[in-house]
Amino acid sequence: MSAAGDLVRRFYDAFAAEDLEAMVATLHPEVELVTARGPRYGHEGARVWATRVPGGDLEQRVVLDGVREHGDRAVALIRRQWWWREQDKLAEEEELAALFELRDGLIGRVVTAEDRAAALASAGIER
Numbered sequence: 678m679s680a681a682g683d684l685v686r687r688f689y690d691a692f693a694a695e696d697l698e699a700m701v702a703t704l705h706p707e708v709e710l711v712t713a714r715g716p717r718y719g720h721e722g723a724r725v726w727a728t729r730v731p732g733g734d735l736e737q738r739v740v741l742d743g744v745r746e747h748g749d750r751a752v753a754l755i756r757r758q759w760w761w762r763e764q765d766k767l768a769e770e771e772e773l774a775a776l777f778e779l780r781d782g783l784i785g786r787v788v789t790a791e792d793r794a795a796a797l798a799s800a801g802i803e804r
Contacts, residue, residue: 679746679751680749680779680782681744681746681748681749681750681751681777681779682744682746682751684703684751684777684779684783684784685741685744685751685753685777685784686741686744687699687702687703688700688703688704688777688784689739689741689753689755691703692727692739693738693739695727695729697724697727697728700723700727701720701723701724703783703784704720704723704783704784705780705781705783705784705785706719706720707719707780707785708720708722708723708780708783708784708785708786708787709785709786709787710722710723710726710786710787711786711787711788711789712726712787712789713789714726733762734761734762734763735759735760735761735762735768736759736760736762737757737758737759737760738757738758738759738760739755739756739757739758740755740756740758741753741754741755742754742755742756742772745797745800745802746802747800747801747802748801749778749779750776750777750778750779750800750801750802751776751777751800752774752775752776752777752793752796752797752800752802753774753775753777754772754774754793755772755773755774755775756770756771756772756773757770757771757773758770771791772793773789773790773791773793774789774790774792774793774795774796774797775787775788775789775790775796776788776790776796776799776800
């Protein structure tokens with residue numbers, strides 16, 4: 678496993694565990710996160726992005742299906758799931774991808790994408 682793949686797995690493990698400090702430890706201090714909720718910058722922006730808002734009937738979970746690596750880039754193949762809290766039943770699921778770029782041995786940029794093939798292509802990874 679490459680450094681990129683290892684960092685991506687550690688990032689998602691920490692995110693799923695809601696361990697913000699472990700997640701931030703994988704990130705470059707000047708990280709850029711480009712997500713559906715808009716761009717976030719730096720460690721503080723990453724903490725704000727990853728902090729779950731309690732309440733509501735649904736809980737979001739992210740499942741890592743795999744990581745494809747190419748040099749200092751990796752694409753995480755993920756499924757974003759929404760679960761009914763009271764029933765612990767899956768309400769909705771969508772397949773997504775996230776392109777990770779390393780910087781100084783840490784995650785320097787994350788770009789989420791609805792199109793897995795496009796994310797793989799932008800990382801220079803053949804399908």
